[in-house]
Amino acid sequence: MSERVPLVRLDGVGKNYGNIIALRDVSLEVHAGEVACVLGDNGAGKSTLIKIIAGLHRHDTGTYEVQGEPVVFESPRDALDRGIATVYQDLAVVPLMPVWRNFFLGSEKRKAWGMLDVDFMRRTTKAELLRMGIDLRDVDQPIGTLSGGERQCVAIARAVYFGAKVLILDEPTAALGVKQAGVVLRYIVQARERGLGVVFITHNPHHAYPVGDRFLILNRGRVLGYHTKDEITREDLTSLMAGGAELQQLAHELESTSRTVAEELTE
Amino acid sequence: MGQAVADPSPKVAGGDERLAQRSLARRLLSRPELGALLGAVVVFVFFSVVADAFLRAESFSTVLYAASTFGIMAVGVSLLMIGGEFDLSAGVMVTTSALVAALVSYQLTLNLWVGVAISFVVTLALGFLNGLLYVKTGLPSFIITLATFFMLAGANLGVTKAVTGNVASDSVRDMDGFSSARAVFASQLDIGGVSVNITVFWWLLLVAVATWILLRTRIGNWIFAVGGAPASARAVGVPVDRTKIGLFMGVAFCAWLSGMHLVFAFATVQSGEGVGNEFFYIICAVIGGCLLTGGYGSAVGAAIGAFIFGMTNKGIVYAEWNPDWFKFFLGAMLLLATVVNLVVRRRMEQSR
Numbered sequence: 001m002s003e004r005v006p007l008v009r010l011d012g013v014g015k016n017y018g019n020i021i022a023l024r025d026v027s028l029e030v031h032a033g034e035v036a037c038v039l040g041d042n043g044a045g046k047s048t049l050i051k052i053i054a055g056l057h058r059h060d061t062g063t064y065e066v067q068g069e070p071v072v073f074e075s076p077r078d079a080l081d082r083g084i085a086t087v088y089q090d091l092a093v094v095p096l097m098p099v100w101r102n103f104f105l106g107s108e109k110r111k112a113w114g115m116l117d118v119d120f121m122r123r124t125t126k127a128e129l130l131r132m133g134i135d136l137r138d139v140d141q142p143i144g145t146l147s148g149g150e151r152q153c154v155a156i157a158r159a160v161y162f163g164a165k166v167l168i169l170d171e172p173t174a175a176l177g178v179k180q181a182g183v184v185l186r187y188i189v190q191a192r193e194r195g196l197g198v199v200f201i202t203h204n205p206h207h208a209y210p211v212g213d214r215f216l217i218l219n220r221g222r223v224l225g226y227h228t229k230d231e232i233t234r235e236d237l238t239s240l241m242a243g244g245a246e247l248q249q250l251a252h253e254l255e256s257t258s259r260t261v262a263e264e265l266t267e
Numbered sequence: 268m269g270q271a272v273a274d275p276s277p278k279v280a281g282g283d284e285r286l287a288q289r290s291l292a293r294r295l296l297s298r299p300e301l302g303a304l305l306g307a308v309v310v311f312v313f314f315s316v317v318a319d320a321f322l323r324a325e326s327f328s329t330v331l332y333a334a335s336t337f338g339i340m341a342v343g344v345s346l347l348m349i350g351g352e353f354d355l356s357a358g359v360m361v362t363t364s365a366l367v368a369a370l371v372s373y374q375l376t377l378n379l380w381v382g383v384a385i386s387f388v389v390t391l392a393l394g395f396l397n398g399l400l401y402v403k404t405g406l407p408s409f410i411i412t413l414a415t416f417f418m419l420a421g422a423n424l425g426v427t428k429a430v431t432g433n434v435a436s437d438s439v440r441d442m443d444g445f446s447s448a449r450a451v452f453a454s455q456l457d458i459g460g461v462s463v464n465i466t467v468f469w470w471l472l473l474v475a476v477a478t479w480i481l482l483r484t485r486i487g488n489w490i491f492a493v494g495g496a497p498a499s500a501r502a503v504g505v506p507v508d509r510t511k512i513g514l515f516m517g518v519a520f521c522a523w524l525s526g527m528h529l530v531f532a533f534a535t536v537q538s539g540e541g542v543g544n545e546f547f548y549i550i551c552a553v554i555g556g557c558l559l560t561g562g563y564g565s566a567v568g569a570a571i572g573a574f575i576f577g578m579t580n581k582g583i584v585y586a587e588w589n590p591d592w593f594k595f596f597l598g599a600m601l602l603l604a605t606v607v608n609l610v611v612r613r614r615m616e617q618s619r
């Protein structure tokens with residue numbers, strides 16, 4: 001496995017926002033046909049990491065290679081041109097624009113004379129969303145009028161549609177119901193089977209473990225652990241992520257407070 | 268349906284039972300131009316009643332001419348506003364453009380067409396500069412163009428006085444190329460016995476082209492996106508900076524066309540002109556349904572806004588009122604139009 005050139009390789013990457021150190025010395029490999037999961041608490045630097053991969057931010061230290069070639073992306077366009085598509089946590093949609101225009105924004109399909117191929121784009125948007133189990137009333141409605149989950153699905157469907165080689169998903173299951181979350185996880189597996197490299201960011205180890213091949217756990221901008229699936233169990237992953245001892249203490253505290261509350265109520 | 272975009276063929280969504288058949292009224296309600304259209308009808312009826320001369324064909328031609336001189340600029344300004352920016356230098360840039368053509372041709376005794384071409388390059392460069400300053404500094408376009416507004420206003424007067432010793436440029440009426448350039452920029456065309464200024468046709472052409480760009484090209488998609496959510500647009504690969512610079516240059520192009528009309532309609536250019544006009548352009552765009560915050564609006568709406576502007580401007584004259592009242596009316600209309608737009612948009616959002 002290590003013989004193959006990874007689609008995306010980060011080595012010792014760091015990023016500062018002014019004097020805030022958001023990431024320090026992070027390494028990650030994403031291979032074709034594999035899912036790399038990035039886990040961590042709020043503010044751990046997960047979004048920062050994928051924004052570097054997606055070309056939205058430039059890394060300050062370390063190297064970033066795409067298919068063995070060091071790159072410094074000027075803009076997300078450069079990353080897209082290399083087949084790296086991203087679903088951002090804030091979804092990167094323009095609320096006032098129709099769903100189909102959002103779907104194709106930045107990668108518009110054109111006919112002769114630079115004319116937009118509106119029919120094709122409407123049809124494709126409708127069909128791709130249907131494949132995700134979203135039966136949209138009207139692809140001409142402003143995307144701002146969709147529910148959070150529906151918007152999430154549009155963003156995912158868009159990235160899947162345009163992600164030629166690498167698909168990055170920043171907490172795609174966070175806003176979703178159980179059924180839609182299942183659909184997204186199945187999408188991730190499908191993408192892996194089609195030979196794409198997937199970077200999957202989540203808070204939820206139960207979503208990450210079944211689909212992931214590698215797990216990068218971040219904490220306050222540093223690497224807490226980087227494991228392949230055969231090195232780590234689901235339980236290890238869960239406790240590593242939440243800081244197992246802390247969680248047990250929290251459980252204790254919650255138990256005792258709920259007991260006192262219960263006592264107060266019975267008085 | 269998308270307020271940002273027309274939907275000429277809503278057949279795709281046809282088969283869905285949750286989508287109640289959208290009535291024509293509902294579809295109209297969701298158009299950004301609706302408020303302006305209603306306003307135009309009201310203003311038209313009003314002046315038809317109070318001013319007998321208003322309904323004559325020649326009067327209508329005069330109204331259209333007034334509308335076109337502001338409407339041409341409103342095209343560029345409305346696209347820029349949809350793209351989320353303002354250009355306060357637009358008014359004086361028209362004068363700058365006219366002065367460049369007139370002064371350069373006269374001083375160097377060039378064919379006027381050469382002056383026209385030089386003015387084209389200079390004016391577009393000014394638009395580019397506005398855009399570049401905005402993109403490079405990240406300051407609000409309001410501030411950037413306020414600065415260029417004052418600089419251009421000062422330079423217009425300063426350079427003209429230094430060159431001619433006067434506040435106006437020397438007349439270019441007798442110079443080579445005047446008559447042919449006048450035919451293009453400032454002639455009267457005879458339409459069914461009524462003489463109509465050529466600027467009216469330039470205006471309508473610009474509106475058509477701008478509408479096509481907005482609704483049927485990739486650039487149009489980008490314009491709505493950079494106005495509506497620039498960070499999102501950038502994240503999905505839209506060249507935000509280039510789009511914004513292009514929009515400032517679009518305003519400059521309109522300023523050039525308007526400037527050339529000034530030169531060839533009057534032969535001399537008053538260097539103090541144009542100050543304050545930038546607000547009229549913005550008013551046309553806002554009455555036409557462009558959102559001040561960007562991401563929403565249409566070129567057709569801005570054209571209707573300019574038409575209202577022209578009707579009010581000339582209607583007051585035909586009604587034989589004191590023209591001082593024009594600005595009062597304009598302000599009242601702006602207030603009314605923005606309130607109507609607000610109500611319409613709320614209704615539309617609720618109707619989903």
Ligand SMILES: Nc1ncnc2c1ncn2[C@@H]1O[C@H](COP(=O)(O)OP(=O)(O)OP(=O)(O)O)[C@@H](O)[C@H]1O
Pocket residue numbers: 017020021022040041042043044045046047048049089
């Ligand atoms: N544009 C920015 N400017 C300054 N600081 C930032 C910026 N973006 C992120 N940060 C900081 O960097 C750190 C990492 O943020 P990041 O968004 O990468 O976290 P995250 O792991 O994605 O968190 P979450 O799970 O809440 O999405 C945080 O402390 C955050 O405050």
Ligand SMILES: [Mg+2]
Pocket residue numbers: 046047048089170
């Ligand atoms: Mg995040």
